[in-house]
Amino acid sequence: MREKIDFKDLRKKMVAQQIMARGISDKKVLEAFGKVPRENFINEDSYSDAYDDRPLPIGYGQTISQPYIVALMTESLELEGDETVLEIGTGSGYQTAILAEIVKQIYSIEIVIPLYERAKKILSSYKNILMAGRDGYFGWKEYSPFDRIIVTAAPEEIPPPLIDQLKNDGIMIVPSGPTGWNQVLLKITKKNGKLSTTKICDVAFVPLTRRHD
Ligand code: SAH
DSSP states (O other): OGGGSOHHHHHHHIIIIIIITTTOOOHHHHHHHHHSOGGGGSOGGGGGGTTOSSOEEEETTEEEOOHHHHHHHHHHTOOOSOOEEEEEOOTTSHHHHHHHHHSSEEEEEESSHHHHHHHHHHTTTOTTEEEEESOGGGOOGGGOOEEEEEEOSBOSSOOHHHHHTEEEEEEEEEEESSSSSSEEEEEEEEETTEEEEEEEEEEOOOBOOOOOO
């Protein structure tokens, strides 16, 4: 099954038709998408859909995001390459790998333990990824503050610990709002301790869940 699919060709087409064609132009972002094998991050029975222009189920009620959305969020982080990034919602680990190709160090937290364990295996070749399996609401104080924060599940309101852990001059990309509709992708910047928020676009993400233990 896997052997019969020309993933390299599909990947090239994805970059051209789904990502560049929609206006993503950051070279570092395009290069990362050209490198990371998306098929490694999805379930075997969806291999032939790996490069489809849509999110795909990854089990446990979660999804791997649409390639364009991953690209848009990555470009919106305005990365130079020397940043430390906190990611909340590892999921498949695909976004994590894309970021690891670009930045110095990424810290990624996933609340669904089997997903955390699966992503940890898939991402084991990257030396600049540190992962934790727990509720990401509280961020990762030990390694804070972060140059960038990316949240890949939607909270109804931005968790205050994440705001606290964003460096001055830092950028946070986060979807926000109730599940299913009325969600917006936000870019939050911190300057001299003050926040400013701009809307990037409308989106549909899985909710940021909480664990009370
Ligand atoms: N970028 C990922 C998106 C996965 S979906 C990808 O493309 O694969 C969002 C993920 O956030 C899910 O795996 C979900 O389990 C996780 N999540 C939800 N609430 C969370 C929380 N409070 N802390 C950490 N992860 C959370």
